[in-house]
Amino acid sequence: QHNPLMSRMKLICFLLLGAVGLGALDLVASLVDDQFVYSGFAGAGLTLDGSATVTPSGLLELTNGSLQLKGHAFHPTPLRFRELPNGTVRSFAASFVFGILSAYPDMSAHGIVFVVAPTTDFSTALASQYLGLVNVQNNGHESNRIFAVELDTLQQDEFRDINDNHVGVDINGLVSLQSSNAGYYVGGDKERFENLTLISHEAMQVWIDYDAGTNRINVALAPLGVAKPARPLMSATYNLSSVITSTAYVGFSSATGSFDSRHYVLGCSFRMGSTTAPAMDIAKLPTLPREIPKVRSKVLQIVLPITSAAVVLALGTVVVLLLRRRRRYTELREDWEVEFGPHRFPFKDLHHATQGFNSKNLLGVGGFGRVYRGVLPDCNMEIAVKRVSHDSRQGVKEFIAEVVSLGRLQHCNLVRLLGYCRRKGELLLVYEHMPNGSLDKHLYGHQDDKPTLNWAQRFQIIKGIASGLLYLHEEWERVVVHRDIKASNVLLDDKMNGRLGDFGLARLYDHGTDPQSTHVVGTIGYIAPELGRTSKASPLTDVFAFGTFLLEVTCGRRPIFQDPRGNQVMLVDWVLEHWRRESLADAVDTKLRGDYNIDEACLVLQLGLSCSHPFVNARPNMRQVMQYLSNEVPLPQLMSTKMSFHTLAMMQNEGFDSYIQSSYSFSKMSENSHFDEGPLDLHPTA
Template identity: 75%
Template structure:
């Protein structure tokens, strides 16, 4: 009898343990609930940079740039009432569920970060095809918004991306199958007090732990998202309340977890605790007392001994070394900068010269990327953040409108588009201005087109995508940002390729901007011969359509693999536009495609871009399309109009000579490049 009692007791203990395991894994008859008050010893599914620290923090990113990390509860949960594996289209109704988690974002800079955290429900844990940076490790260029993703997500985003229609750089959004939010709002919470409460702003990169609640009510088809500081109880009023039936999105069984990514700035993303429940009321309570602490930012607290000893030791050192320090400072003012009162408003966009000096190893020749008409460009790595940058040193006269120029540089630095090289900021010394850009690892396009530095030949697919990338960037500059931006120097050497061979338009040193609807004013001609529109010789006024002309020449250069002005086998100077036009007249347009492709190209696409290049570089300004129409032609949403031989019969070289460009055309040099920037000093016009 005693043995039977012991046997029954063992069975009860084993059975209870099995029930606990089942409930925690989410396979308890179709439901699921779990709670992590810290992650020490947790069995999570991790990939990328995600890891669990010894202190029990779930670290999604570790500060390494341009990487992503994911973490998921190890077993899928059953969200549907149905028995199949499909979503709403299979007749499965998604049940109510609730999630709660505590997070923290640490950035190397107090006022900027590199993207945020996404809580998601997904049918898979495989996000290997997703991109980092602005895509948050969730989707990529082609999959963003695809209904086949079957993803529900809540984003805590710390960087504004116009391509995703973000409202600001500190917002919470509800996302369905991509990063264009169904509904979003600035981060904060609605406090309850004796005065009736009110909205309190929160900063996602405040280095403080915060808590998020995500609740889905299946009966009302409503998604509520609530945010609050860790020390504040769940507010009664949610931050976001969005009406959406998730039965059309979430599959019968799905995984829950987190995704995060870094971009060009040093940031780290953490989850401290997490709970979840399907069809079982609110998510289980997280034991806040057991949560691990966020890593300490800043110096550690000093002991009383150090507080007394250090001032005495410092005073002794100052007295002993004072004279020597003064002499050294007078002998070598290596880091002297030029600062004026009006620059205070541009503070976040100004880089200390010391940082740029160290980043470029003192502007050593081994860091030199190229020499252009307006200065030298150096590669550098910023101290502390390890961000790779390109620094352009430009000479300037401090008395000639430098305040207005810096104001425009800062305005251009706010432009954000996936096909523009971002202008990060500037630094000023006496007689010298430094422009700081993000670094493009694959260099400038002209080296691939013209066989410099033994670069490989670009395929036709790559060339066609590059043309579409730059067209997209120009459309953003001309029509989609707050002000109209005229680049004024579109050419192959100013098109840079990132590590995935995506094309980005760079070098905004000559760009000018004005309000939509205003008439652009200009007092001098700026640009590169071969890309200059004929009307510039008469009016000196740059417009979006002068950019279109340069883009047309750029299209022909990419397709034909020839420079805008070149010498034929007889030594005669030839305009590329004229040469293509002549072949078009002879009905041999395909013969102009770069011979290095060995005939491996799409004839239809090649004819489309060649004709579009001729149309964009039309000598008459009113005959050129704007960039929105150009994008429609490239996407084949609108048929390209038939070109009329009589209207297109012109000799561009003669036309430019008649318009006052003769002396520049005759002295046009061949491109001499090094590294990422490829120009020659005399290839740039600056005529007062």
């Protein structure tokens, strides 16, 4: 019999079960739609390490101004990037707001990286130019499984950076798949590109999206408060299914080098399965700290009678203008510098010579400063001014004495160090200007106005640098060890003669550190193996670097290069293998197209191997080198060995610190990488 009451109860139960079922489906959908939004990070529970911390205001502070540190911050739980274990990576989108503060207005120490990685453990990564993401051994290795977008504020030749203010898409390392100058496109009928400065102390927003259907990666950048540009800053095509693991962590990495810089993230959002990131509440974002508080005029805080206000304001304005003018050219002078007076340049003269250190006069940017071209107005002499950051007072007096002493060096194959100037936190070194720039730009550059050097020019440069080194080691009144011989430190004058520059700069590092500490100053690929044991530079460590320089100039290859199979090879071992096969001519730079003196080239290659020998006693001194180059004395035959020079170097250094040893692991290292534990390494790279 039909019971209306029972039927009604069944209908109600059915509706309740349906509602529960829909609620469960909503919960599953919420879990599948992996996303998060941080409008500030107070109470976020992020996974932090290194120098990273969350401030009371909710700022994510990745670095705090300390030197040579790294910091990481990750969303605490991994996200599912694939529907199935062997499926393709899903579309995703991210957005974040960042800010970079630097103690110097025109330079910074490295940047921030947005990263998707299979782990939050980056304990083996290095600071400085490696941004806390990779190290010299694993940079670019497929096993990293890292996708990243870098906001880089320092140009590094080893990573083929386009400039010191760029955004790059990185796969498994820091050599960008694609990069672009920082900026954004303004829409409309007449679309234009607006430049942005990453170290402007202003907050900016980044948008990153990946379309799984087209494998398209888009990156956009704009000032905070400006809507996402319709046209991305750059687009790249790459199948991230070959990179990102099934589950991975999303976060940030940053590092400092030798400058006081601070890296902040104000907020971020992420969504899986979409190319549009969730919106952050901009009004709730914390604000960037003011690194230097505004100066408040005490005069304006005094309430004066209306009749005298105009007079006081006028007087205050005049005083401020005079103080600004004086402060603009303020120098740092101490009593002990009186005796060095003739070698000291007034800052005002250098400021005028370089047109206020105008960017159009910028000759180059190195890891520790910038070099500007200038013309001294009184004598119309061209100069090059290197601005070096130096905050420590320790050892400055000894170094200035060194500068003045080296200023008396007189040799046609040395760049003359004319003098110096000191300001607070900064040292300016004044050199002769070399109009044809550094040798490495001619060896490796592809500019139309800098053609490949012919063999006669290369051989003349080699003999000139050898002559300059002989002068430093044996012919001057005392021994000067250069400590950083390489192609980028060889400059070319108006007649394409080679001149060795930046000699003695590493001495400032020595004067400013504990004499009992162990450190190695130089460039990987040129560093003699015994330095890992003694840390003491000598003329024969210069000879080792000169040997690498000989091979570099003759072969047209960097000390560590990549072979066609993608392996990193040490140049000295590559030439040694050609010597064993009696095919030395095949090692000569192919850009010469066979137009060279084969006897001279083979002599230089064999001499390079002798100078680069891992055992100190097997190397010639510079006087012998000059005799070999001029054919006054025949070059002794190399001893045949089945071992590579790399293996011999490791045998000689067996049992030493693993970090130093790893710098000779030629299969996994980058040629221009520097390693130095001290904060005052003034290694010249410009």
